[in-house]
Amino acid sequence: MNLQETLELHVKAAIKALFQSELESVEFQATRKEFAGDITVVVFPMLRVVKGNPAVIGEQVGQYLQDNVDLVKGFNVVKGFLNIEIDDSYYINFFKSINGNQNYGFAEPKDDKAIMVEYSSPNTNKPLHLGHVRNVLLGYSVAEILKASGKKVYKTQIINDRGIHICKSMLAWERFGNGETPISTGLKGDKLVGNYYVKFDQAYKAEISELVTQGKSEEEAKKSAPILLAAQEMLIKWEAGDEDVVALWEKMNAWVYEGFEETYKNIGVDFDKYYYESQTYLLGKEFIAEGLKTGVFFKKDDGSVWCDLTEDGLDEKIVLRSDGTAVYMTQDIGTAIQRIKDYPDVGGMVYTVGNEQDYHFKVLFLILKKLGFDWAKHLFHLSYGMVDLPSGKMKSREGTVVDADDLIREMADTAEEISNELGKLEDYSEDEKKTLYKTIGLGALKYYILKVDPKKRILFDPKESIDFQGNTGPFIQYTYARIQSILRKADSKLDKASNSLNNQIVLHEKEKQLIKQLELFPEVIQNAAEQHSPALIANYTYDLVKDFNSFYQNVSILGADTDVERDFRVALSKSVSQIIKNAFGVLGIDVPERM
């Protein structure tokens, strides 16, 4: 039972004893720092049950608590707020109870249904860019947060490996590629294929303007450009299983996958299972046929199949084209069902997809419910805002993207510059330095993206580099490294530190503040899991680190007056660093031993 729960019982008892009334609940908040006390009871809500002046009631309840509860050392009442002072022993005992627990904050795995978290889900015609980076960081982190909250989690993605966009790259490569390969050019596979996607677009635009000068309208020209027609023809051949086209498709997709894997490794994310649209859209079609029988869908005169969602306040939605081919929705239905077939223990899914698809997922979830799947109740669209540049939207075709690999490298370069200026790493080997720069650079990038509410759109200005000071990843990493340094120095003196803690010490104000902050961590994990929000973890960690730094600058740890105090402060510092590590772990950010 935590402090709040304990006090709640006592406050209820107080109201019963003093006023013969029953309170339903008690409202607590942390005491503001300008008042004395540790935790505050808000008296106002009690007025519904107890009539009277809130200040007087607060006074009476406070006196009762002080007389009857050992933990309560004192109290004061300001307006309708009862500020309660808690005895140090409570905080010291709490700290002892978590001291040395490396998994503090992480819930025990529950015997519950698993959750599948989908993220990344790229097209295979171009490299990953900053938009994907936000997606990947969010998805990975939410998956880790769910795990930390006690869920079983599978990480997955759906790879959009079929469609006209891939045919465009394929066609351009055939025409202009001269047999280039990643090996012959030294390019990452995804970059190579992406270049041909851009080349296609250039050729396409050239043909359009050519046609326009010949007197065609813009509209017409767009539809009748020969290179586009050729791409469409290629798609038809692919769907028909044409050997040459399929072989080319497989070859180029393989290049892309290799490039993606490198980027994922670079970012530090992973997946348990991959799904490919080319393998799930047929299952989708099967269930469309099924739903047609049961009346979930209906067929129009031209043969197209629809789902009528007007009763749910939405429109009619197409699920199969009149020529019988699959649309986006078809394959998403198929993919969802396939996943449950593969992993029967999965009871819900999280889709990490940008907010431009809010409507799509609303419809998808509704259709799956209508098809009668009970897991459809536990589907969540982790919707996030776009990452825009000052110049506007990123467009791969026009080359106005911030490439993921480039960005990561630039962040590491910046970390290197700053490190060199500070010059603390003279004795590091080149390899160690390189690893460290990447840890710091990635830390800055990941924290920068994850600390903001997923719903908000991010404006990313490449010219204004991401900060390394203040509320940033490196600031937190730095604090971690500084604690490690203390622990290394303390190591020789006190290996029995953990059991020499006793209750004799008087807590410094900064120490108490830190312990209060430690106490919050498990709750923060649970909240973050419920709300699918890494930002909560990031902001919590920042607050913790602020508190630690204040402690660090105001209190001497290794130079404490007594051994008991020193041991306590070392143990406290160690716990803080453990929580930083755990919190950053679920954000996917590494922490360095030195920096």
Added chain:
RNA sequence: GGUCGCAUAGCUCAGCUGGAUAGAGCACCUGCCUUCUAAGCAGGCGGUCCUAGGUUCGAAUCCUAGUGCGAUCACCA
């Protein structure tokens, strides 16, 4: 036009299920490295919480209407 999301300091963002004088960072200004790493600490400057109503003892937070920005409403994915 319908629907969804967002709006808080010059800039970037916190603000939990309504609670005390709305908080951080960046930027700008003061101090602090002979002592555990100054990527730090202590402090200053800076607010019409988009607007107007409403609910409440109490609203940045909840409700309604409006304004601005973004997204979406395809036999594209």
